[in-house]
Amino acid sequence: MPLPTRLPRPLVLGLAFPLVVLNLWVFGSLYRAFEGIASTFILAGVIALILNLPVRLLQRRLGIARGWAIGSVFGLFLGVAVLAAATLLPLLVVRFFMLTQVLPEWITATGDNLASITGRVNALGVPIDTSEIIKGMAANLTAQLKAMLLNVPGFISGSLGSFFSLFFLLVLTVFFLIYGGELVRNCLVSWLPQDNGLRVLSVLRRNFNSYIFNQLVLSAVLISALTPALLLLRAPFPILSGVTIGLMGFIPFGAILGILLVSALFMLKSFWLGLRIFTVLIVVDQVIENVLPPRLLGKLTGLNPIVILFSVMVGATLADFYGVITAVPIAATIKALLLEPSPDHTLTTPELRPSATV
Numbered sequence: 076m077p078l079p080t081r082l083p084r085p086l087v088l089g090l091a092f093p094l095v096v097l098n099l100w101v102f103g104s105l106y107r108a109f110e111g112i113a114s115t116f117i118l119a120g121v122i123a124l125i126l127n128l129p130v131r132l133l134q135r136r137l138g139i140a141r142g143w144a145i146g147s148v149f150g151l152f153l154g155v156a157v158l159a160a161a162t163l164l165p166l167l168v169v170r171f172f173m174l175t176q177v178l179p180e181w182i183t184a185t186g187d188n189l190a191s192i193t194g195r196v197n198a199l200g201v202p203i204d205t206s207e208i209i210k211g212m213a214a215n216l217t218a219q220l221k222a223m224l225l226n227v228p229g230f231i232s233g234s235l236g237s238f239f240s241l242f243f244l245l246v247l248t249v250f251f252l253i254y255g256g257e258l259v260r261n262c263l264v265s266w267l268p269q270d271n272g273l274r275v276l277s278v279l280r281r282n283f284n285s286y287i288f289n290q291l292v293l294s295a296v297l298i299s300a301l302t303p304a305l306l307l308l309r310a311p312f313p314i315l316s317g318v319t320i321g322l323m324g325f326i327p328f329g330a331i332l333g334i335l336l337v338s339a340l341f342m343l344k345s346f347w348l349g350l351r352i353f354t355v356l357i358v359v360d361q362v363i364e365n366v367l368p369p370r371l372l373g374k375l376t377g378l379n380p381i382v383i384l385f386s387v388m389v390g391a392t393l394a395d396f397y398g399v400i401t402a403v404p405i406a407a408t409i410k411a412l413l414l415e416p417s418p419d420h421t422l423t424t425p426e427l428r429p430s431a432t433v
Contacts, residue, residue: 103393115240117397119247123255124287126152130252145252153245163318170315174340177311181343256280278411282404290325296363297321297330304359310341310352320356326399327383330360378407 106113126148133144260276302317310316316337324330334356342349378386383403390402 099393106394114397115244116247117401119244120251121400122248123251124283125291126252128284128288149249167315167318170312174312174315185343275412279408282407286404293364294321294325297324297360300359300363301356304355308352308355311344327387327403334360378410382406
């Protein structure tokens with residue numbers, strides 16, 4: 076009996092699901108085994124994607140050769156990075172350690188206020204003694220917040236690593252800028268049959284470029300808008316808070332999470348100050364995310380916000396922070412390939428329709 080030349084699409088999707096789960100498990104295991112190397116490659120790839128945007132702009136608008144465009148953009152990137160490390164970074168580090176010093180005082184004052192409220196309730200004849208509970212909660216919260224905040228410098232230094240790791244990161248970034256596109260293209264064309272490799276490359280490139288551009292613009296606008304708002308509200312550490320929220324805005328839902336964190340910290344100093352800051356910042360954030368074209372990440376990638384949240388959680392589980400920043404464009408690519416198939420709509424058996432060679 077002759078073999079079928081085509082496989083039904085439901086059967087293909089049904090067979091693909093366990094294979095995808097198995098591949099994700101293998102990828103997560105390999106990433107944890109080679110986390111340092113994988114993190115360097117992923118970070119270099121993300122930086123190369125970011126720098127590739129102005130490189131392509133110089134090529135298209137000014138007609139500059141790609142080699143000269145890469146050299147100009149990479150040199151400007153190094154100059155801005157060194158300038159930021161010499162000026163802005165020390166300011167943020169000093170403010171950060173000042174925050175860690177005043178944070179226990181804020182928590183202690185909050186505990187005293189709650190104890191005072193408990194005393195007033197007891198004066199009304201309600202026998203409630205929450206002093207020990209309040210002290211325990213305050214001590215626990217202090218330890219958790221200090222541990223979380225003090226892990227930030229460790230994460231940054233761990234991401235950058237030693238001098239050699241930083242050197243390899245820069246070299247890999249230049250390599251990806253020069254040869255990355257051709258390397259990915261050749262791999263996809265070799266691995267996938269027919270013209271599917273070129274189609275996957277086109278969708279992947281479009282989603283990554285649009286995602287990176289949208290999130291960069293969003294982060295820059297958030298920093299520019301939220302920092303003056305915090306200054307007008309006379310919030311403590313306005314520059315540190317604004318920059319933190321803006322950088323967290325690079326990942327989906329990160330700005331809202333940053334606003335909640337900053338507002339919760341300021342509520343320890345003054346409940347009404349924290350509430351006022353939360354109200355103003357959340358309004359500004361929603362205005363920015365709904366006014367900036369394209370409107371929101373869901374419209375940019377064609378993904379439902381629930382799918383975006385799920386993909387971010389999966390990325391965080393598989394590859395920590397680097398999985399978070401790459402999960403959304405990968406999910407958008409998978410959606411586009413599954414829901415917008417090629418005209419064939421089916422997969423063929425390799426024996427009957429051999430793949431094209433490069």
